[in-house]
Amino acid sequence: MAQRPAPRPREAFVLAGQVVGSVAPGFLQQIDPARLAGQGGRLRQHSGAWHLEAAPEARTAARTAALNALAVALRDAQLCGPWRNEQLAVCNPQGERLATVERGAVRVLGVGTCAVHLVGLASDGRMWVQQRARDKPNDPGLWDTLMGGMVGAADTLAQALARETWEEAGLRVADLAGVAHGGHVLLERPSSDGGGAGYMVERIDWFRARLPDGMLPCNQDGEVQRFELLPPSTLRAWLVQGLFTLEASLVIAGFLGL
Structure with a gap:
């Protein structure tokens, strides 16, 4: 696990009686609770935690509506990350899904997310890496694994792997050789979302x-500037120089056994 604590202790964010994230002290006081009333949500602070209640609480749809009403209020107050029109799962500590929420709100609410990366190799052992587009909202211009993307609320891990591999690298997973799960890393660190009020919790x-020889990656979604094929010596040197995103560094280090 790569863990860096928040600069100040965070307050629990509770959905329908279950902890699903955390918020910076005083952060949600900037939101008018009346903004949530139209979606049946009620936001209140109690015993050092922030509670978002939905009626009826037992229904996933009601919890999702209340959460997304909060996300819209955060967006309108310029207190969330880049808006993606993409829903991510919101789970309790046991991993049970309670609702979904707009991706742009997950960091400021400290909601845990899931991502998938692909380490792409050539037959001679060199590794394919991508340089992120310079207009990406996060880590522009840094280097990444061949593919790295979020697991959406409607995705299985395999579906996210297939979709993101096509969008970022123009490759079909079925055409690749020796596809295998390599492992996972856990990342917790402060986030710049919401003016620095965010906290990233991600698996x-x-x-x-x-x-296969002759197969080349080709970006499809405009989020990659270019691809490079690196020998192990250059790969290690770039890691030391800090040219990769933190997420990619952890994945590549895991692959290399560092």
């Missing part, structure tokens, strides 16, 4: 695969 599952 990254990574896979490895070999690209």
